[in-house]
Amino acid sequence: MRTVQACTIAGSDSGGGAGIQADIKTFQEREVFGTSVIVAITAQNTKGVNGIYPIPMQGVQEQLEAVFADFDLGAVKTGMLVDETYMIAVANFLKKYPLIPLVVDPVMIAKGGASLMAAEAMKEMKETLVPLATLITPNLPEAEELVEHTIMSEDDMVVAAYEIQKMGSCNVLIKGGHGANQREAKDYLLTDDGTGYWLAGPRYETKHTHGTGCTYSACITAELAKGKSVLEAVRTGKAFIDAAIKDELKIGHGQGPTNHWAFGRKERANDEKN
Ligand SMILES: Nc1ncnc2c1ncn2[C@@H]1O[C@H](COP(=O)(O)OP(=O)(O)OP(=O)(O)O)[C@@H](O)[C@H]1O
Numbered sequence: 001m002r003t004v005q006a007c008t009i010a011g012s013d014s015g016g017g018a019g020i021q022a023d024i025k026t027f028q029e030r031e032v033f034g035t036s037v038i039v040a041i042t043a044q045n046t047k048g049v050n051g052i053y054p055i056p057m058q059g060v061q062e063q064l065e066a067v068f069a070d071f072d073l074g075a076v077k078t079g080m081l082v083d084e085t086y087m088i089a090v091a092n093f094l095k096k097y098p099l100i101p102l103v104v105d106p107v108m109i110a111k112g113g114a115s116l117m118a119a120e121a122m123k124e125m126k127e128t129l130v131p132l133a134t135l136i137t138p139n140l141p142e143a144e145e146l147v148e149h150t151i152m153s154e155d156d157m158v159v160a161a162y163e164i165q166k167m168g169s170c171n172v173l174i175k176g177g178h179g180a181n182q183r184e185a186k187d188y189l190l191t192d193d194g195t196g197y198w199l200a201g202p203r204y205e206t207k208h209t210h211g212t213g214c215t216y217s218a219c220i221t222a223e224l225a226k227g228k229s230v231l232e233a234v235r236t237g238k239a240f241i242d243a244a245i246k247d248e249l250k251i252g253h254g255q256g257p258t259n260h261w262a263f264g265r266k267e268r269a270n271d272e273k274n
């Protein structure tokens with residue numbers, strides 16, 4: 001059987017809960033062979049980001065060339081891209097691969113508040129990467145930056161999704177993790193045929209939400225790599241992140257990581273029952 005392969009172009013999180021580490025763990029859980037292009041190293045743990053060390057541009061280019069020249073990638077995702085120079089370089093490279101589904105997670109700020117992307121880079125993101133994206137997955141603050149106005153309600157999320165789609169991303173998923181809804185964690189998906197879907201799950205009272213966005217978009221990327229539709233991939237992603245938040249790991253002394261094993265364990269337990 002063919003082994004499904006995917007790539008993440010992102011930053012490393014030494015704390016293991018977000019970034020490249022979250023992506024590879026999630027790919028592995030979804031039985032997808034993970035490859036990576038590391039754009040920056042962060043000195044990070046559950047308490048915060050202590051340092052950001054971008055990889056020299058040539059190193060990023062060489063990683064891109066090495067991975068894309070050898071692997072049969074079913075899908076690619078981007079995460080932390082540091083600033084506009086990396087964004088442009090990555091976009092120029094990815095332009096050569098229009099047939100590989102691309103998930104763009106426009107990572108701006110870590111949960112603890114540290115900036116992971118230069119503020120000016122959002123303009124570049126809109127012009128270079130968004131038009132290449134099969135799916136873009138902003139959280140609420142990122143969506144606000146993209147559309148340049150506040151998003152206060154569910155109706156605003158719907159309007160913002162249309163505005164972002166007009167920028168060129170075929171499909172748009174606005175994540176509601178930062179929203180005011182205390183009962184539900186509700187995301188809005190606008191697909192390329194103009195259909196909108198709400199994906200809702202219970203909101204858990206937990207501080208262990210470090211890397212939720214990376215994990216969610218990595219699971220979606222893994223499913224797209226298998227040839228699933230965007231809607232199917234996002235539905236699996238939502239179930240994966242729900243389980244990963246619900247079945248929390250008590251790791252670290254701050255805002256801890258999610259549980260990347262939880263969804264697979266639940267699936268395997270169901271299989272054994274049937
Ligand atoms: N407390 C919570 N309980 C349940 N689901 C949550 C909770 N917080 C976030 N989610 C869900 O997790 C997913 C990721 O959303 P979120 O808005 O947290 O992403 P993010 O801010 O990009 O994450 P990060 O920057 O930490 O990687 C969404 O499906 C969201 O609805």
Ligand SMILES: Cc1ncc(CO)c(N)n1
Nearest residue numbers: 011012018019080110211
């Ligand atoms: C490297 C990295 N990427 C993304 C995030 C966002 O969760 C983070 N905290 N660190």
